Amino acid sequence: MIATVQIDEKEYRLKLTRAGGWRCELDGREITVEVVPLSCDAISLRIGGRVYEIRRDTMAGATRIWVGNANYDATVYDPRSLRGRKRGAGEDSGPRKLTAPMPGKVIRVLLNDGAAVDAEQGVLVMEAMKMQNEIKSPRKGTVQKVLVAAGANVNPGDVLAIIE
Amino acid sequence: MFKKILIANRGEIAVRVIRACREMGIAAVAVYSEADQAALHVLKADEAYFIGPAAATESYLNIGKILDVAKRSGAEAIHPGYGFLSENARFARACADGGVKFIGPTAAAMDAMGSKTRARQAMEKAGVPFVPGTSRGLDSAEQGREVAGRIGYPIMLKAAAGGGGKGMRLVHRQEELASALEAARSEAERAFGDGEVYIEKAIVNPRHIEMQVLADEHGKTVYLGERECSIQRRHQKVVEEAPSPIVDADMRRRMGEVAVRVAQAAGYTNAGTIEFLVDEQKNFYFLEMNTRLQVEHPVTELVTGLDLVQLQIRIAAGEKLPFGQEDLAIRGHAIECRIYAEDPEQNFFPSPGKIMQLALPEGPGVREDSGIYEGWTVPIDYDPLLAKLIGYGTRREDAIARMRRALDEYFVGGIRTNLGLFRRIMADPDFQAGKLDTGFLDRMLKASGNAPAKKDAEAAAIAAGVFAMLDAENTGHDRPATAPVSGWKRVARAEGLRGEV
Numbered sequence: 099m100i101a102t103v104q105i106d107e108k109e110y111r112l113k114l115t116r117a118g119g120w121r122c123e124l125d126g127r128e129i130t131v132e133v134v135p136l137s138c139d140a141i142s143l144r145i146g147g148r149v150y151e152i153r154r155d156t157m158a159g160a161t162r163i164w165v166g167n168a169n170y171d172a173t174v175y176d177p178r179s180l181r182g183r184k185r186g187a188g189e190d191s192g193p194r195k196l197t198a199p200m201p202g203k204v205i206r207v208l209l210n211d212g213a214a215v216d217a218e219q220g221v222l223v224m225e226a227m228k229m230q231n232e233i234k235s236p237r238k239g240t241v242q243k244v245l246v247a248a249g250a251n252v253n254p255g256d257v258l259a260i261i262e
Numbered sequence: 263m264f265k266k267i268l269i270a271n272r273g274e275i276a277v278r279v280i281r282a283c284r285e286m287g288i289a290a291v292a293v294y295s296e297a298d299q300a301a302l303h304v305l306k307a308d309e310a311y312f313i314g315p316a317a318a319t320e321s322y323l324n325i326g327k328i329l330d331v332a333k334r335s336g337a338e339a340i341h342p343g344y345g346f347l348s349e350n351a352r353f354a355r356a357c358a359d360g361g362v363k364f365i366g367p368t369a370a371a372m373d374a375m376g377s378k379t380r381a382r383q384a385m386e387k388a389g390v391p392f393v394p395g396t397s398r399g400l401d402s403a404e405q406g407r408e409v410a411g412r413i414g415y416p417i418m419l420k421a422a423a424g425g426g427g428k429g430m431r432l433v434h435r436q437e438e439l440a441s442a443l444e445a446a447r448s449e450a451e452r453a454f455g456d457g458e459v460y461i462e463k464a465i466v467n468p469r470h471i472e473m474q475v476l477a478d479e480h481g482k483t484v485y486l487g488e489r490e491c492s493i494q495r496r497h498q499k500v501v502e503e504a505p506s507p508i509v510d511a512d513m514r515r516r517m518g519e520v521a522v523r524v525a526q527a528a529g530y531t532n533a534g535t536i537e538f539l540v541d542e543q544k545n546f547y548f549l550e551m552n553t554r555l556q557v558e559h560p561v562t563e564l565v566t567g568l569d570l571v572q573l574q575i576r577i578a579a580g581e582k583l584p585f586g587q588e589d590l591a592i593r594g595h596a597i598e599c600r601i602y603a604e605d606p607e608q609n610f611f612p613s614p615g616k617i618m619q620l621a622l623p624e625g626p627g628v629r630e631d632s633g634i635y636e637g638w639t640v641p642i643d644y645d646p647l648l649a650k651l652i653g654y655g656t657r658r659e660d661a662i663a664r665m666r667r668a669l670d671e672y673f674v675g676g677i678r679t680n681l682g683l684f685r686r687i688m689a690d691p692d693f694q695a696g697k698l699d700t701g702f703l704d705r706m707l708k709a710s711g712n713a714p715a716k717k718d719a720e721a722a723a724i725a726a727g728v729f730a731m732l733d734a735e736n737t738g739h740d741r742p743a744t745a746p747v748s749g750w751k752r753v754a755r756a757e758g759l760r761g762e763v
Contacts, residue, residue: 099731103723106716110723114731122724133728138736139619139675143725150718152725153619155675163725165718167670167685172726199611201642227603227612227646234609 102175105163158254193262194236198252202226206248209259213241221259222246235261263579264288264338264363269303270328271343274633274649275557276303279341282571291335293328295321297641302633309335316643322346325353332362339363339578341571345645348554349376349425365578366532367553374528375551379422379460381528385548388527390520392548393539395462403440406461410439413463419443421450422458425552426645427497429453432464465547467699469540470494471506472552473521474562476573477531478583485518486566487592489558491537492698493687495610500680500703501687502558503597504565507658507696508544514592517546524551533559533574557600557650560631564596564654595661596654599669599687603646605678614642618676623668627654627661640677648679658696662688 103110113123122131132144143150153164154172163172206223209215220232221241235241242260246252268291269279276292280303283290292307297316304310311331314321321327323346332340340362342348351372357364367375375381382397394413399422400406410417410433419442421429429450431442443459451457469492477483490506491499509517521536528551535556537549559570577583604610620636632649634640640648651672653665666688672681687693690706 099727099734101727101730103726105719105723105726108719110720112723112727114724114727116731120728122727124720124724129724131724131728135732137619138732139729140621141725141728141732143721143728145721145724150721150725152721153621153673153675154725154729155619157615157676157678161726163722163729164673165721165725167682168716168718170716170719170722172722174726174730199605199608201614202612226642227614227644229604229610229612229646231609231611 104173104175105170193242193260194239195257196221196233196235196259196261198224198254198256198258199233200224200226201253202251204246204248204250204252204258205230207244207246208232209241209244211241211243215239215241215261221261224252233258237261264575266291266335266337266339267365267575268293268328268332268335268337268340268362269307269343270322270340270347271345272298272301272303272322272633272644273647274631275343275345275555277306277633278631279343279571280306282569282575285569286572286575288575291331291337293322293331295643297643300638302635302638305635311335316641318346318644325350325356328353329356329360329362332357332360337362339365339575341365341574342554344554344557345426349423349552351376363578365574367528367530367534371528371530372553375524375530375534375553377422377458378420378424378550379458381551382460384527385524388523390524390527390548391546393462393465396460399458399460400443403443406439406443407436409461410436413461416464416466418462418464419446419459420462421446421454421456422460423454423456424450425454427494429459430497465539465541467701468492469506469508469699470499470537470549471509471517471540471546472535472537472556473517474556474559474570475521475525475530475534475536476570476577476583477525477534478577479531479580480582482583482586483522483525483530484583484585484587484590485521486562486568486570486590488514488517489556489561490698491558492700493693493703494700495703495707499558499600501597501599501684502561503595503658503661504561505592505595507698508540513544513546520546520548524548532577533570557647558598560629560650560652561596561598564629564652565592565594566590567593594654594656595658596652597661597665598650598652599665599684600647601649601651601672601674601684602680603640603648603677604680606680606683608678610680611678612642612646613678614640614646615677616640617674619673620675621671621673623651623671625668625671627664628652628668629654634674648674651684659694662694 099114103112115121122129134142139154155162161172162169202224205225215235217237218234239261242262244259266289269276280290289308292304292310293313294304295316313327347353351369354364354369416434419431429446431446433442446459447457474486489504491502493501535552538546540546603613605613616639629652634648653661655661655664
């Protein structure tokens with residue numbers, strides 16, 4: 099397998115082959131690795147003499163790799179396809195969607211359509227697990243539209259409001 | 263002794279009580295709501311009865327339904343756990359009327375202590391030191407402003423029926439009082455069905471130290487030592503330990519004697535906790551009494567060698583306390599972390615959902631009281647406490663080292679938890695030095711730093727690739743449908759077809 103792997107902000111070019119043991123080339127460097135698969139989301143990885151306990155955690159489409167107690171955002175790309183890679187372009191301008199970070203219930207809408215909003219200012223209040231939390235605007239701008247009303251039940255990822 | 267006990271609760275505490283029942287040869291009856299069909303406490307019980315919809319008011323808080331199950335199952339006693347009906351005098355009374363023993367204090371003692379305002383009135387009489395403020399609920403914001411003006415800001419508004427930080431507001435200025443009072447009242451009304459709110463002078467950054475007491479029904483009351491509970495967020499305890507790093511034998515005896523006096527003044531029986539605020543000069547003030555088993559009872563169990571739940575059951579069955587004050591000694595040090603389904607990196611948003619992976623710590627000095635298992639979906643309907651991890655060691659530093667090691671063995675996948683927060687707390691120099699007060703956690707969270715070093719990015723990169731290849735080999739048979747891995751698998755599979763696997 100040849101792939102580009104993004105770990106947090108940094109990209110690596112990874113070549114892995116398996117013929118009995120594993121062969122690994124990272125950014126052109128040959129690395130001796132041994133792999134003991136423990137489950138579909140856990141492996142013991144040995145690099146040289148070092149042992150790493152590694153787990154993969156996938157939530158809402160995003161993957162984290164845990165190495166011991168540190169975690170890294172991870173994405174594996176097919177190098178031949180640039181599809182899906184150029185995300186983030188222009189994300190800081192134009193309308194931004196405010197999405198529900200958790201399943202729960204909308205308790206209060208704090209700002210109306212057209213209201214000016216500061217970065218980190220609360221737009222609405224959600225409740226889940228007996229806790230109320232403000233859902234805050236990711237940036238300064240205007241509330242273009244609030245798409246939910248108080249009392250609505252929402253799922254993670256549901257769009258709650260659009261900030262422009 | 264009872265032959266059968268109903269546990270009117272859910273989650274880790276229901277499992278904890280079931281374990282005590284098992285050890286005593288008592289049958290355990292669980293109750294469960296629609297959201298808890300597959301909850302751990304139901305799986306572990308001897309009998310389980312459905313009591314209604316997810317909303318607690320229609321299930322775990324429904325006195326009629328719970329007493330009905332007690333009758334149908336033939337349970338002779340009810341253990342209420344903590345939260346829900348545990349401090350509800352009406353429930354204790356209904357149990358007594360229904361001929362079922364309530365494992366806890368009498369309704370009268372709860373009435374005296376359960377309401378914080380009435381408790382303050384009783385303490386005034388018993389000559390126990392307490393924090394200045396009102397001993398009655400506020401009638402109006404105006405009255406609140408008048409009292410606050412007299413005792414001085416900042417003040418704390420507190421629900422008389424409160425607990426767990428609900429119905430509580432810190433008020434710094436007069437202008438904030440009216441809206442804070444309204445918010446505290448409505449929260450108290452929702453949480454406890456009682457909107458009574460009173461004022462207390464806020465002691466800035468005190469320590470929060472509590473004393474465990476046990477009283478049998480034959481007039482004997484003992485104290486089992488203190489717990490340091492100063493590490494809090496939004497007035498919710500996060501880490502507790504026993505003993506407190508600042509309490510010596512003399513202070514323990516003085517606090518313990520006041521605690522026993524408080525319990526006796528209320529005619530208290532069974533397990534209870536007297537909470538104190540402690541200022542920088544180590545003066546302690548009575549804050550309130552919790553008339554139930556506490557979440558953090560395991561740290562006391564570890565340092566005293568006692569089983570509080572078994573003792574609760576024995577006391578309720580009419581047995582005498584099998585030891586006196588002079589028989590009790592504190593040995594070693596214990597620390598508890600409350601593991602919540604919440605994301606410290608995302609402003610502590612709750613994170614309910616399916617637990618895809620679970621690895622539990624083991625080995626010396628580690629206790630894990632849990633209400634979860636791999637494959638279970640944490641419901642959105644209840645509080646986010648998943649489990650409690652307790653570390654025990656000879657000295658405080660040993661307990662900390664145990665806890666750090668155990669935290670690194672603990673893994674919960676599929677949902678976010680606050681495990682990382684505990685790693686930070688355990689590594690914090692002030693924590694390690696025992697320099698604690700209720701402002702500790704907010705200060706630690708504001709200061710960045712001591713995040714785990716990210717030095718293994720290359721290992722992560724290699725592992726990410728290995729997982730993708732393993733996915734391709736397994737062709738997805740053993741992956742749950744809910745975990746989206748399509749991108750990873752597609753890449754690896756496509757590569758596989760090119761013959762490079």
